[in-house]
Amino acid sequence: MAEEKETNKSIEEEEQVVTPWEVASGGGKIDYDKLISKFGCQKLDSNLINRVEKLTSRPPHVFLRRGVFFAHRDFNEILDSYQKGDKFYLYTGRGPSSEALHLGHLIPFMFTKYLQDAFKVPLVIQLTDDEKCMWKNLSVEESKRLARENAKDIIACGFDITRTFIFSDFGYLGGAFYENVVRVARCVSFNQVRGIFGFSPEDHIGKIGFPPVQAVPSFPTSFPHLFSGRDNLRCLIPCAIDQDPYFRMTRDVAPRIGYQKPALIESLFFPALQGESGKMSASDPNSAIYVTDSKNDIKKKVYFQIFYACMLIMFKISILDKFGFFKCPVNLHP
Amino acid sequence: MAEEKETNKSIEEEEQVVTPWEVASGGGKIDYDKLISKFGCQKLDSNLINRVEKLTSRPPHVFLRRGVFFAHRDFNEILDSYQKGDKFYLYTGRGPSSEALHLGHLIPFMFTKYLQDAFKVPLVIQLTDDEKCMWKNLSVEESKRLARENAKDIIACGFDITRTFIFSDFGYLGGAFYENVVRVARCVSFNQVRGIFGFSPEDHIGKIGFPPVQAVPSFPTSFPHLFSGRDNLRCLIPCAIDQDPYFRMTRDVAPRIGYQKPALIESLFFPALQGESGKMSASDPNSAIYVTDSKNDIKKKVYFQIFYACMLIMFKISILDKFGFFKCPVNLHP
Numbered sequence: 001m002a003e004e005k006e007t008n009k010s011i012e013e014e015e016q017v018v019t020p021w022e023v024a025s026g027g028g029k030i031d032y033d034k035l036i037s038k039f040g041c042q043k044l045d046s047n048l049i050n051r052v053e054k055l056t057s058r059p060p061h062v063f064l065r066r067g068v069f070f071a072h073r074d075f076n077e078i079l080d081s082y083q084k085g086d087k088f089y090l091y092t093g094r095g096p097s098s099e100a101l102h103l104g105h106l107i108p109f110m111f112t113k114y115l116q117d118a119f120k121v122p123l124v125i126q127l128t129d130d131e132k133c134m135w136k137n138l139s140v141e142e143s144k145r146l147a148r149e150n151a152k153d154i155i156a157c158g159f160d161i162t163r164t165f166i167f168s169d170f171g172y173l174g175g176a177f178y179e180n181v182v183r184v185a186r187c188v189s190f191n192q193v194r195g196i197f198g199f200s201p202e203d204h205i206g207k208i209g210f211p212p213v214q215a216v217p218s219f220p221t222s223f224p225h226l227f228s229g230r231d232n233l234r235c236l237i238p239c240a241i242d243q244d245p246y247f248r249m250t251r252d253v254a255p256r257i258g259y260q261k262p263a264l265i266e267s268l269f270f271p272a273l274q275g276e277s278g279k280m281s282a283s284d285p286n287s288a289i290y291v292t293d294s295k296n297d298i299k300k301k302v303y304f305q306i307f308y309a310c311m312l313i314m315f316k317i318s319i320l321d322k323f324g325f326f327k328c329p330v331n332l333h334p
Numbered sequence: 335m336a337e338e339k340e341t342n343k344s345i346e347e348e349e350q351v352v353t354p355w356e357v358a359s360g361g362g363k364i365d366y367d368k369l370i371s372k373f374g375c376q377k378l379d380s381n382l383i384n385r386v387e388k389l390t391s392r393p394p395h396v397f398l399r400r401g402v403f404f405a406h407r408d409f410n411e412i413l414d415s416y417q418k419g420d421k422f423y424l425y426t427g428r429g430p431s432s433e434a435l436h437l438g439h440l441i442p443f444m445f446t447k448y449l450q451d452a453f454k455v456p457l458v459i460q461l462t463d464d465e466k467c468m469w470k471n472l473s474v475e476e477s478k479r480l481a482r483e484n485a486k487d488i489i490a491c492g493f494d495i496t497r498t499f500i501f502s503d504f505g506y507l508g509g510a511f512y513e514n515v516v517r518v519a520r521c522v523s524f525n526q527v528r529g530i531f532g533f534s535p536e537d538h539i540g541k542i543g544f545p546p547v548q549a550v551p552s553f554p555t556s557f558p559h560l561f562s563g564r565d566n567l568r569c570l571i572p573c574a575i576d577q578d579p580y581f582r583m584t585r586d587v588a589p590r591i592g593y594q595k596p597a598l599i600e601s602l603f604f605p606a607l608q609g610e611s612g613k614m615s616a617s618d619p620n621s622a623i624y625v626t627d628s629k630n631d632i633k634k635k636v637y638f639q640i641f642y643a644c645m646l647i648m649f650k651i652s653i654l655d656k657f658g659f660f661k662c663p664v665n666l667h668p
Contacts, residue, residue, distance in 0.1 A: 130512075134520045140513045170516075174508025178464075179474045182504075185540030186468045190524065193539055201535070205527055206519030209543020 018242050019198055021135065023269055023279045030269060032070060032241070039244045041071045041266065048072070051079050056118035063111050063267065071241060073251065074263040078236050082119065088234040089227070090115055091217045091262070093126035094154065096146035096168075097136050101153040102288035104240075104270030104280035109157045111267070112238045116160055122226060125154060126217050127168040134206040144170050153291050165226055169213055177222045184212035187253045196245045215250040218262035235262040240269055242279070273305045352576050353532055355469065357603055357613045364603060366404060366575070373578045375405045375600065382406070385413050390452035397445050397601065405575060407585065408597035412570050416453065422568040423561070424449055425551045425596070427460035428488065430480035430502075431470050435487040436622035438574075438604030438614035443491045445601070446572045450494055456560060457493060460551050461485060461502040468540040478504050487625050499560055503547055511556045518546035521587045530579045549584040552596035569596040574603055576613070607639045 017024045018035060025031070036043060044064070052060050063069050078088050092112045094105060101109075116123050127150060133143035147168040154166065173181070190208060193199050199208055218235045220227035227233055237247060244266060251261040269279035272287035280288045289298050351358045352369060359365070370377060378398075386394050397403050412422050426446045428439060435443075450457050461484060467477035481502040488500065507515070524542060527533050533542055552569045554561035561567055571581060578600060585595040603613035606621035614622045623632050 130516050133516055137520075140517065170509075170513060172508075173512050174506075175504075178507050179504055182464050182467055182540060183474065185543065186471075186538045188539050190533075190535045190537060190539060190542055194535070199524075201524045201528070204520045204523050205543050205546070206516060206522075208524055209519065209539050212539070 020242050020245060023242055023281075032268060035241055036071050039071075039241070039248065041073050041241075041244065041264065044070055044072045044075065044265065048076060048079070051076075052118075055079060055082060058118055061111060061114040061118075063107070063114075067268075068107065069111060069238070069265050069267045071266040072264055073247070073266075074261065075236070075265050078234060078263045081234060086234070087121055088119075088236050088263075089121055089220065090123040091126070091235050091237050092123070092239060093128060093214070093217070094150055095128045095132050095135075096143065096150040097132045097138075098290070099146065099149055100290045100292040101150060102280055102290045104288065105153075106157070106291070107267055107270055108238050108240060109154055111265075113157050113159055115236070115238060116163060120163075122163045123159060123165070124217050124223060124226070125159075125164065125166040126214070127151060127166065128214060130169040130173070130213065131210055133170075134204070134210065140170065144168065147171075156291075165223065173213065176224045177216060180216035180219055180222045181212045183257045184215050184250070184253050185209065187256050188212070188249060192249070196249055211246060211249055214246045215253070218247065218250050218254070219259045221259070232260060234260050237262050237264045239264065239266060240279075241266040242269065273301060354576050354579060357576055357615075366602060369575055370405050373405075373575070373582065375407050375575075375578065375598065378404050378406045378409065378599065382410060382413070385410075386452075389413060389416060392452055395445060395448040395452075397441070397448075401602075402441065403445060403572070403599050403601045405600040406598055407581070407600075408595065409570070409599050412568060412597045415568060420568070421455055422453070422570050422597075423455055423554065424457040425460070425569050425571050426457070426573060427462060427548070427551070428484055429462045429466050429469075430477065430484040431466045431472075432624070433480065433483055434624045434626040435484060436614055436624045438622065439487075440491070440625070441601055441604055442572050442574060443488055445599075447491050447493055449570070449572060450497065454497075456497045457499070458551050458557060458560070459488060459493075459498065459500040460548070461500065462548060464503040464507070464547065465544055467504075468538070468544065474504065478502065481505075490625075499557065507547065510558045511550060514550035514553055514556045515546045517591045518549050518584070518587050519543065521590050522546070522583060526583070530583055545580055545583055548580045549587065552581065552584050552588070553593045555593070566594060568594050571596050571598045573598065573600060574613075575600040576603065607635060608642075 016031060016034065018030070023030070044067075049060050049064050052064065059065075061069075082088065090112055092108050094101070094109075112123060115121070127147040129140075129143040129147040132138055132146065133140055136143075138146070147170070151166055151168075188211070190199075193208060193211060197211065216222045218237065220233040220235070221231050237243075239247075244264070247262060247264055254261045272280050272284070273289070274287055286301065286304070289301060293301070350365060350368065352364070357364070378401075383394050383398050386398065393399075395403075416422065424446055426442050428435070428443075446457060449455070461481040463474075463477040463481040466472055466480065467474055470477075472480070481504070485500055485502075522545070524533075527542060527545060531545065550556045552571065554567040554569065555565050571577075573581075578598070581596055581598055588595045606614050606618070607623070608621055620635065620638070623635060627635070
């Protein structure tokens with residue numbers, strides 16, 4: 001019996017897949033404790049949340065109080081140095097694969113806005129239109145258009161315009177940014193990205209060469225027009241935990257090229273309308289509520305899910321009924 | 335005996351290695367006919383050379399007459415369209431891995447200057463400082479410095495300054511150029527670059543992702559400030575034949591992304607001072623005469639090679655003498 005449990009457990013573990021491009025729990029809920037231990041990040045505990053409250057003199061964001069942001073890497077160090085009077089900067093991003101943002105996409109942006117307001121720090125927002133062009137087989141023009149559309153939704157989150165730089169890779173890549181891409185790329189082998197991201201030899205070299213592009217906004221030298229002369233400014237990245245592989249790689253490389261490791265603060269996945277076994281995803285429009293959906297669209301999507309769930313329950317009841325599960329208990333042992 | 339010959343032949347074939355980073359004949363001379371058949375390019379015959387003479391109304395360059403440029407891909411098509419009044423542009427380049435250019439490096443530049451003068455066409459020259467930074471483990475700053483130093487030697491070849499654009503990747507990569515890099519990268523798998531360039535899974539992703547960067551100057555859309563609205567302008571690449579793998583890949587991808595294939599005109603390797611089994615290489619300063627070498631330096635290098643060759647012959651004579659090869663013939667059958 002103990003053996004059987006062990007086997008079931010390992011199958012379950014195998015079935016939970018979390019990469020920047022795929023989130024699947026294998027049926028049940030995502031097991032975030034397992035993710036923390038697999039990825040090697042730390043739990044965000046109440047001590048840290050209390051420190052944030054003290055340092056910012058305002059109540060911590062509801063996403064902190066309710067555990068939506070639940071894991072971190074070196075967030076304590078960011079708070080230590082902030083306490084000593086050192087600033088940091090924020091970096092978050094978006095892969096523009098849909099016309100508009102959905103509720104899941106908004107989580108890091110809403111939280112980043114709070115962090116910017118509370119700590120009064122600069123922010124860079126990367127739109128990886130090159131990534132989506134390569135992964136989703138979109139044309140360059142369409143990827144750039146989606147990046148522009150998504151930027152409008154992001155701007156609507158209300159960031160401090162004097163402290164915020166939004167850029168797309170197609171628009172900004174080059175110069176000091178590209179120099180850092182090369183510095184990172186030569187520190188990471190194909191075998192390593194195969195281990196971190198699950199790439200295979202059949203994958204195209206665009207995918208294989210991409211991770212350094214998402215890595216380098218973690219370094220202030222990638223933005224000489226913002227941070228010139230502040231090469232040691234630390235970076236804090238608010239993101240969903242599926243982006244962790246990129247920054248595990250970045251943190252591994254950083255000291256080898258003389259840079260500081262970025263710190264991370266990581267959120268749960270925003271659940272799909274279908275339930276908590278997957279994340280809200282632009283790949284499945286029925287799983288998501290978009291910021292551009294009308295009240296009526298949202299009603300339809302939610303009602304459909306309720307209707308679908310009811311139908312499923314009724315179907316299950318009819319099956320159970322066939323096997324006699326709803327007969328009076330005495331009949332269970334005829 | 336026939337079998338033995340066959341075996342020797344196949345060993346010899348195995349030993350001839352020609353990639354953009356390594357040229358080795360395995361002892362004898364480079365077998366260029368084998369290279370042509372292995373790479374799948376065409377021989378540059380006297381008909382084509384005569385056509386060049388007619389079209390340009392000047393004697394063909396000595397490098398054409400003497401077979402230094404000996405192979406091509408679609409050079410005939412370039413001449414066809416030129417005859418109809420369509421222009422083309424030239425693209426050549428340099429990986430800045432040494433302080434100065436040596437005689438071998440000068441070959442494509444001297445020939446490109448002739449082509450520019452004869453056909454009156456624009457020219458782009460790429461300095462792949464990013465490539466050398468990654469392959470030679472140079473710092474970004476050192477690679478950029480070498481690119482600048484090399485640019486001076488290149489300029490000294492006397493190109494038409496109204497028709498020539500010299501750029502380094504660190505300086506120019508971005509915008510339309512980067513868009514083309516992404517378009518090419520997503521058409522080529524790791525398995526393909528492994529086959530074409532011999533990369534291995536232990537190689538870093540900088541190397542693996544680089545080939546599209548050398549590919550895209552073949553497309554006029556990579557230079558909107560030069561060729562805006564002339565998206566179908568054909569490109570002719572004069573280079574040494576070791577660069578062929580890059581452009582085999584480029585020609586394979588071009589039609590899939592709606593672009594014209596570049597044409598090529600390819601040279602022999604400039605021999606090392608040590609002999610024709612290798613090419614003059616910046617990796618071995620004794621193999622090369624640099625444009626910055628003084629008359630005295632050159633004398634020393636050449637005299638050393640003569641001295642070395644004499645010593646080798648004398649050594650061989652003394653060995654042969656030991657075995658009695660210089661005795662009178664009657665003594666061979668004592």
